[in-house]
Structures are given as structure tokens and as C-alpha cells.
Amino acid sequence: MWGRVTRYTFQVVIKFRQTARFTVGGRSVLTSGLPRRAWHDLYHFFMKVSWPRLFASFAGFFVLFNLSFAALYTLEPGDIANLDPHGYWGAFFFSVETLGTVGYGDMHPQTVFSHIVASAEIFTGVMSLALITGMMFARFSRPTARILFARHAVIRPFDGRLTLMLRTANERQNVIMEASAQLRLVRDENTVEGFHFRRVYDLPLRRSEQPIFIFGWNLLHVIDDASPLNGATAESLAASHAFLLLTVSGTDETTGQTLMARYEYSAAVLRWNHTFVDILSRGADGIDRFDYTKFHQVEPLR
Numbered sequence: 001m002w003g004r005v006t007r008y009t010f011q012v013v014i015k016f017r018q019t020a021r022f023t024v025g026g027r028s029v030l031t032s033g034l035p036r037r038a039w040h041d042l043y044h045f046f047m048k049v050s051w052p053r054l055f056a057s058f059a060g061f062f063v064l065f066n067l068s069f070a071a072l073y074t075l076e077p078g079d080i081a082n083l084d085p086h087g088y089w090g091a092f093f094f095s096v097e098t099l100g101t102v103g104y105g106d107m108h109p110q111t112v113f114s115h116i117v118a119s120a121e122i123f124t125g126v127m128s129l130a131l132i133t134g135m136m137f138a139r140f141s142r143p144t145a146r147i148l149f150a151r152h153a154v155i156r157p158f159d160g161r162l163t164l165m166l167r168t169a170n171e172r173q174n175v176i177m178e179a180s181a182q183l184r185l186v187r188d189e190n191t192v193e194g195f196h197f198r199r200v201y202d203l204p205l206r207r208s209e210q211p212i213f214i215f216g217w218n219l220l221h222v223i224d225d226a227s228p229l230n231g232a233t234a235e236s237l238a239a240s241h242a243f244l245l246l247t248v249s250g251t252d253e254t255t256g257q258t259l260m261a262r263y264e265y266s267a268a269v270l271r272w273n274h275t276f277v278d279i280l281s282r283g284a285d286g287i288d289r290f291d292y293t294k295f296h297q298v299e300p301l302r
Contacts, residue, residue: 046135047142054139058132065128066095069121079114082106099125145259146171147248151296153265154274155223164203164221164229166265167276168248169295170213176259179213179250181205183221185228187242201228203244213250215290216279237267244270274298 046054070092073080083090084107094107098121109115150167158165166183170176183203190196206220223229232242244265252259277297281289 043135043138047139061128062099065125066092066099069095069098069117072117073114076111076113079109079111079117081108081110095121098122101125143252143255143257143259145248145261147259147261148292148295149246149261149263150276152269152271152274152298153244154271154276154298156273156275156301158220162223164223164244165276166219166244166246167216167295168219168246169216169292173214175253176213176250177211177253179210179217179248181208181210181217181219181246181248183219184245185242186245187237187240189240203228210250216295218276219246234267234270234272237270242267271298273301275301 046057049057070088073091073094074088080091080094083094085093090107096102097104097107098118101122109118148169148171153164153166155162155164157163168181183205185201185203187199187201188196189199203221206222208219210217221227221229223232245262246265247260247262249258249260251257275298277294277299279291279294281291283289
């Protein structure tokens with residue numbers, strides 16, 4: 001049983017009508033049996049689809065829309081004055097001009113039927129344009145967090161206690177106010193009844209809030225007797241398919257929007273008895289310097 005962890009998955013790839021593939025903690029998960037009603041969830045689809053696929057979808061809709069109305073115009077020959085070129089493709093280009101409200105002045109409806117079709121096309125086109133404009137605005141205005149996560153987490157003695165350390169940074173270098181972080185451990189376990197279960201543990205941090213998050217933030221979890229990581233080893237974590245899930249959120253001072261980001265650490269990227277390479281240094285001029293080229297680097301303890 002996957003329990004709550006399914007809401008932490010990302011990069012869904014639809015293969016068949018009722019089949020989806022997920023990536024969870026470095027493992028592939030395949031789900032099936034749920035009805036997929038794309039027309040009932042177009043907003044979510046367009047919000048998560050890539051930009052090329054979004055523009056391709058809009059372009060496909062534009063072409064199909066005009067092809068359909070061109071077919072309607074051809075039901076009554078001679079309903080469009082000065083049709084050029086003659087026939088279906090002339091009606092197609094007239095539909096394009098009508099949809100775009102261009103109105104060059106050469107081709108125009110000249111029968112009651114064509115006026116009705118043109119009115120229906122204009123109404124449908126205006127509504128579609130409003131929906132597309134709203135979708136484009138929603139995508140451009142959606143808050144995105146450029147929070148950098150170190151590729152590795154380290155476990156080392158710190159202040160006399162074994163400590164799990166993680167490192168994050170704000171790539172925008174502006175102020176994220178009242179930032180907060182939550183760390184969780186997800187791993188496979190068996191209950192006393194022998195039931196296989198994927199359990200989620202909260203890992204308390206020594207400091208889970210940062211009033212002003214600008215440069216970097218080291219997150220510490222003490223592995224004491226109460227910690228779910230107490231007694232764990234690299235081998236035991238790998239055997240239970242364990243991974244760490246770190247989420248960071250806060251308010252962007254520039255836009256006032258709430259930012260959220262997350263990152264997964266599999267057991268393979270945990271470095272035992274290592275430490276992060278220091279990215280902060282102070283020059284002879286008294287200026288503090290952050291060197292983010294070393295952000296992902298770790299080194300063994302001496």
C-alpha cells in the first residue's frame with residue numbers, strides 16, 4: 001500500500017487511456033483502472049503540459065476549428081461574396097479572417113445562411129480566445145520557486161550528535177519571507193501482522209523556519225533515540241527502498257506569491273561521514289562571498 005506518498009509523485013506520463021506511469025523515490029510505479037476524462041480536466045492538463053505541446057494543442061484547435069466552419073460555409077454555394085480561391089480552401093481562409101476579426105473587405109457573407117454561420121463562428125471564436133488568453137495568463141502568472149537543492153545529503157557528527165544535514169539555496173537571490181521546511185522519511189515496512197506497508201515519518205528539524213531566506217540554508221535533523229533513522233544504515237535504507245522528501249515553502253517578497261518546491265533524496269545519494277564543502281568565505285576586504293560552484297560538493301570527514 002502506498003498510502004499518502006502518491007501525492008508526492010511527479011512527471012506523470014500517460015501511455016494508455018487508463019494507465020499512468022509515475023516516478024516515486026527513484027522507483028517506477030504503474031497505475032491503471034481509473035477513468036481518464038480529459039475533457040473534464042482540461043485546465044489541469046494545460047497547466048502541466050509542456051510549452052511546445054501547449055502551443056501545438058492551440059494550433060491544432062485553430063486548424064480544426066476553421067476546417068469545420070469552412071465545411072459549413074460550403075453547404076450553400078455562393079454564400080460568400082468574392083470568394084478567392086474558389087471552393088473549400090477559399091471558405092477556409094474566409095473562416096480564418098472571420099475568426100481573427102480581420103475583415104480585409106474583399107470576402108464577406110452575402111446570404112442569411114452565411115451570416116448565421118459567421119455569427120456562430122464569431123461567438124465561438126471570441127469565447128475560445130477568452131479561454132486561451134486566460135490559460136496563457138494563468139501559466140505565465142503561476143508562481144515558480146527557483147530553490148536549489150544539494151544533490152546529496154550528508155550524515156555526520158555535529159555538536160556531539162549524529163546529524164542528517166541537507167542544504168538549500170535561493171537561486172533568485174531575493175527575499176523569501178517566512179520560509180518553512182518539512183522533512184519526511186518514506187520507506188517500506190511490514191506490520192506485526194505481516195502486512196506490507198509504505199510508511200511516512202516526519203523528521204523534525206532543529207530549525208524548520210527561516211524568516212529571511214536569501215542565500216543558503218542548512219537543514220539539520222538530529223538522529224537520536226526518537227528519530228526514525230536511529231540505527232539505520234546505508235544497506236537497511238536501500239533494502240527498504242527508503243527516500244527523504246524535503247519540501248520548502250515561503251512568500252516571495254517581490255511578488256507576494258507563495259512559493260513551494262520539493263526534492264527527493266534516495267538512499268543512494270546519502271553520504272555517511274561526509275560534510276558539505278563550505279561555500280562561504282570572507283576576503284581580505286571583509287566582504288562575504290558565496291561560491292555556488294561548490295554547492296553540490298561533499299567531502300569525507302577528516
